[in-house]
Amino acid sequence: xxxxxxxxxxxxxxxxxxxxxxxxxxxxxxxxxxxxxxxxxxxxxxxxxxxxxxxxxxxxxxxxxxxxxxxxxxxxxxxxxxxxxxxxxxxxxxxxxxxxxxxxxxxxxxxxxxxxxxxxxxxxxxxxxxxxxxxxxxxxxxxxxxxxxxxxxxxxxxxxxxxxxxxxxxxxxxxxxxxxxxxxxxxxxxxxxxxxxxxxxxxxxxxxxxxxxxxxxxxxxxxxxxxxxxxxxxxxxxxxxxxxxxxxxxxxxxxxxxxxxxxxxxxxxxxxxxxxxxxxxxxxxxxxxxxxxxxxxxxxxxxxxxxxxxxxxxxxxxxxxxxxxxxxxxxxxxxxxxxxxxxxxxxxxxxxxxxxxxxxxxxxxxxxxxxxxxxxxxxxxxxxxxxxxxxxxxxxxxxxxxxxxxxxxxxxxxxxxxxx
Amino acid sequence: xxxxxxxxxxxxxxxxxxxxxxxxxxxxxxxxxxxxxxxxxxxxxxxxxxxxxxxxxxxxxxxxxxxxxxxxxxxxxxxxxxxxxxxxxxxxxxxxxxxxxxxxxxxxxxxxxxxxxxxxxxxxxxxxxxxxxxxxxxxxxxxxxxxxxxxxxxxxxxxxxxxxxxxxxxxxxxxxxxxxxxxxxxxxxxxxxxxxxxxxxxxxxxxxxxxxxxxxxxxxxxxxxxxxxxxxxxxxxxxxxxxxxxxxxxxxxxxxxxxxxxxxxxxxxxxxxxxxxxxxxxxxxxxxxxxxxxxxxxxxxxxxxxxxxxxxxxxxxxxxxxxxxxxxxxxxxxxxxxxxxxxxxxxxxxxxxxxxxxxxxxxxxxxxxxxxxxxxxxxxxxxxxxxxxxxxxxxxxxxxxxxxxxxxxxxxxxxxxx
Numbered sequence: 001x002x003x004x005x006x007x008x009x010x011x012x013x014x015x016x017x018x019x020x021x022x023x024x025x026x027x028x029x030x031x032x033x034x035x036x037x038x039x040x041x042x043x044x045x046x047x048x049x050x051x052x053x054x055x056x057x058x059x060x061x062x063x064x065x066x067x068x069x070x071x072x073x074x075x076x077x078x079x080x081x082x083x084x085x086x087x088x089x090x091x092x093x094x095x096x097x098x099x100x101x102x103x104x105x106x107x108x109x110x111x112x113x114x115x116x117x118x119x120x121x122x123x124x125x126x127x128x129x130x131x132x133x134x135x136x137x138x139x140x141x142x143x144x145x146x147x148x149x150x151x152x153x154x155x156x157x158x159x160x161x162x163x164x165x166x167x168x169x170x171x172x173x174x175x176x177x178x179x180x181x182x183x184x185x186x187x188x189x190x191x192x193x194x195x196x197x198x199x200x201x202x203x204x205x206x207x208x209x210x211x212x213x214x215x216x217x218x219x220x221x222x223x224x225x226x227x228x229x230x231x232x233x234x235x236x237x238x239x240x241x242x243x244x245x246x247x248x249x250x251x252x253x254x255x256x257x258x259x260x261x262x263x264x265x266x267x268x269x270x271x272x273x274x275x276x277x278x279x280x281x282x283x284x285x286x287x288x289x290x291x292x293x294x295x296x297x298x299x300x301x302x303x304x305x306x307x308x309x310x311x312x313x314x315x316x317x318x319x320x321x322x323x324x325x326x327x328x329x330x331x332x333x334x335x336x337x338x339x340x341x342x343x344x345x346x347x348x349x350x351x352x353x354x355x356x357x358x359x360x361x362x363x364x365x366x367x368x369x370x371x372x373x374x375x376x377x378x379x380x381x382x383x384x385x386x387x388x389x390x391x392x393x394x395x396x397x398x399x400x401x402x403x404x405x406x407x408x409x410x411x412x413x414x415x416x417x418x419x420x
Numbered sequence: 421x422x423x424x425x426x427x428x429x430x431x432x433x434x435x436x437x438x439x440x441x442x443x444x445x446x447x448x449x450x451x452x453x454x455x456x457x458x459x460x461x462x463x464x465x466x467x468x469x470x471x472x473x474x475x476x477x478x479x480x481x482x483x484x485x486x487x488x489x490x491x492x493x494x495x496x497x498x499x500x501x502x503x504x505x506x507x508x509x510x511x512x513x514x515x516x517x518x519x520x521x522x523x524x525x526x527x528x529x530x531x532x533x534x535x536x537x538x539x540x541x542x543x544x545x546x547x548x549x550x551x552x553x554x555x556x557x558x559x560x561x562x563x564x565x566x567x568x569x570x571x572x573x574x575x576x577x578x579x580x581x582x583x584x585x586x587x588x589x590x591x592x593x594x595x596x597x598x599x600x601x602x603x604x605x606x607x608x609x610x611x612x613x614x615x616x617x618x619x620x621x622x623x624x625x626x627x628x629x630x631x632x633x634x635x636x637x638x639x640x641x642x643x644x645x646x647x648x649x650x651x652x653x654x655x656x657x658x659x660x661x662x663x664x665x666x667x668x669x670x671x672x673x674x675x676x677x678x679x680x681x682x683x684x685x686x687x688x689x690x691x692x693x694x695x696x697x698x699x700x701x702x703x704x705x706x707x708x709x710x711x712x713x714x715x716x717x718x719x720x721x722x723x724x725x726x727x728x729x730x731x732x733x734x735x736x737x738x739x740x741x742x743x744x745x746x747x748x749x750x751x752x753x754x755x756x757x758x759x760x761x762x763x764x765x766x767x768x769x770x771x772x773x774x775x776x777x778x779x780x781x782x783x784x785x786x787x788x789x790x791x792x793x794x795x796x797x798x799x800x801x802x803x804x805x806x807x808x809x810x811x812x813x814x815x816x817x818x819x820x821x822x823x824x825x826x827x828x829x830x831x832x833x834x835x836x837x838x
Binding site for chain 2: 001002033034035036039040179180182183185186188190191194195251252257273275276277278279296297298299300301302317318319
């Protein structure tokens with residue numbers, strides 16, 4: 001089966017790259033082995049919260065100047081990074097995913113444990129603030145759904161009260177939700193959202209909360225609204241005279257799943273092919289290091305062929321990288337992987353210290369061409385968290401790298417075509 | 421080292437990292453709180469069951485075996501297989517007479533087709549439905565599929581078989597119970613297309629039901645007998661055919677994957693040779709080995725529903741791809757939703773409400789589109805959608821056959837020396 005580009009991996013990076021290519025008329029196929037990390041999304045995107053030495057970053061584009069030359073942002077370069085950073089909000093808006101935040105300055109988001117963490121851009125469900133504190137005079141009502149354990153209002157209240165705000169916590173009991181409660185292990189964000197997607201349940205909730213309001217200046221709900229559509233979000237906001245905010249829950253993430261669905265739907269609506277639940281398990285390379293075709297588990301002897309291939313398989317969690325006691329490998333193409341040889345230096349026994357294994361990834365050129373046996377593969381580029389040279393967790397740069405490298409590689413593939 | 425041997429699972433539950441993505445996509449969880457959900461019923465429960473079978477929960481019977489959990493799992497855990505294996509291994513529930521009737525598609529089908537003119541009106545009559553509901557607990561609101569008066573096999577032997585040896589290239593056909601007893605027309609459409617593109621068709625020797633209904637009703641022993649017979653018969657056929665094709669997504673999945681995973685039947689010699697007809701046809705077109713020519717006067721609007729088991733196979737792209745080749749067809753691909761019937765599941769009185777609530781989003785989307793036909797590759801999806809929406813449902817193979825310009829296709833494939 002013939003495409004212009006085959007993208008292996010259907011998470012944030014793969015989808016952004018696919019959409020950008022499909023938009024200019026490139027016929028793309030995304031092969032995705034299961035659902036992606038967007039299902040655990042905090043709802044915010046980070047681009048660069050901290051430098052490798054721990055210095056916190058206010059202006060991401062400034063901060064990037066201090067990164068090593070092998071960092072994906074350094075490979076993209078200042079000028080292009082500036083262009084991509086400014087283009088992100090518009091790109092997602094076109095996909096039906098509204099984002100908030102100033103792309104040039106980091107803000108703060110409210111974490112599920114009540115802390116204010118740095119963030120770059122955020123899904124519009126959530127609020128971003130310039131400083132890690134709220135108005136000390138604020139009076140906030142925190143609403144939970146009775147029996148829902150993946151959202152802890154007491155943590156959030158404690159966090160907000162640090163800035164002097166006054167919080168009150170209530171848990172609303174809803175008839176329809178009680179049915180769900182008979183199965184406590186399934187009392188999860190997405191199942192609650194499916195119940196709250198029903199108009200009559202939502203209006204029951206709104207009237208219950210309205211009765212409880214005692215002059216509070218803001219209401220905080222867990223982000224369990226709008227699995228299918230974000231119109232539910234604005235509807236809830238408009239139901240109260242008071243300001244309404246949503247706070248991240250423990251996974252699964254309702255806003256993250258909605259985003260994944262919207263991106264996939266957008267990709268398909270502009271002609272892209274998305275194969276879910278299939279795994280690329282082999283590749284055919286020519287002697288001069290060009291990918292000729294890839295094969296999948298489900299397709300059997302029917303090969304996928306393309307001019308260009310993009311590896312967006314993610315890190316260890318999604319098996320983009322595989323670790324054994326001796327070595328770290330990339331399973332689809334057997335690419336070279338950059339990692340430190342001595343296993344003792346892969347990790348730190350202090351869980352909260354910087355973990356080196358997170359910065360391991362496939363070897364690439366400055367143009368993100370993947371490298372195998374020391375030689376770049378002409379038509380294979382790697383993007384997102386399968387890349388090395390950055391520590392997404394320590395730096396707070398996971399989503400940013402996914403999006404920026406996807407933009408860059410899409411441009412490289414488009415430019416290649418123009419040269420031909 | 422003290423190794424706990426009881427911790428070794430036949431299925432790969434150890435790969436589960438508890439991410440809960442499976443529960444997000446389970447169609448049963450939102451509508452039936454009695455079901456513990458795929459993560460709990462699957463990998464979590466398996467850990468306990470391996471210690472001691474007493475931890476088995478009969479509520480696992482609410483699993484539809486739709487395999488959506490497996491399609492979305494980022495760790496490749498065979499969640500559905502774990503649940504179905506546990507049911508087969510630990511359930512104390514003996515199949516009722518109702519379950520046996522629903523599962524014995526071969527026996528019931530062969531009897532019913534002989535008496536179709538009597539059986540069809542009786543089964544659809546109100547008193548019979550009330551009786552079946554009261555005694556057998558087969559829900560009275562359910563419409564039973566009509567039986568054909570002549571089986572597909574009978575038709576094939578009489579009308580088609582003598583012509584097949586004229587073709588240089590050959591494929592086998594696993595028709596399944598539905599084509600044989602309920603809807604021989606689909607089998608006839610399949611033969612028509614294959615012959616038009618230059619392939620002769622042979623049937624599987626003494627084909628038995630693939631066994632899916634036996635598996636889901638806990639009748640493992642009979643299912644294993646069917647699997648052994650079919651595996652050997654298909655192997656024989658593959659000796660002289662390029663592939664053995666089916667027009668049912670569920671038969672295909674059962675033979676390819678459920679035989680080894682749930683029944684322990686070694687099918688490695690035949691697995692890759694058993695394909696859905698649409699995949700085989702699409703591959704031939706893709707490789708330029710055949711050409712399909714369609715009627716210029718054909719016009720239809722269709723909404724395509726991908727059956728759960730086809731999504732698991734990952735092959736809906738081939739049905740969609742073939743349908744898109746028809747110039748006169750306006751196709752909309754429906755959102756990925758389960759129709760709720762899941763084979764014999766939805767026929768059972770205790771599952772009727774759940775079954776219909778699961779299908780609701782799909783039914784609503786079909787009604788809003790109001791297509792000429794709904795296209796889908798699964799016979800039980802067809803029954804469910806026809807009963808619940810009133811829209812006519814066709815297998816993509818039948819749509820292709822209807823749209824095909826047979827003479828021009830024969831001519832084109834001969835001319836090109838294909």
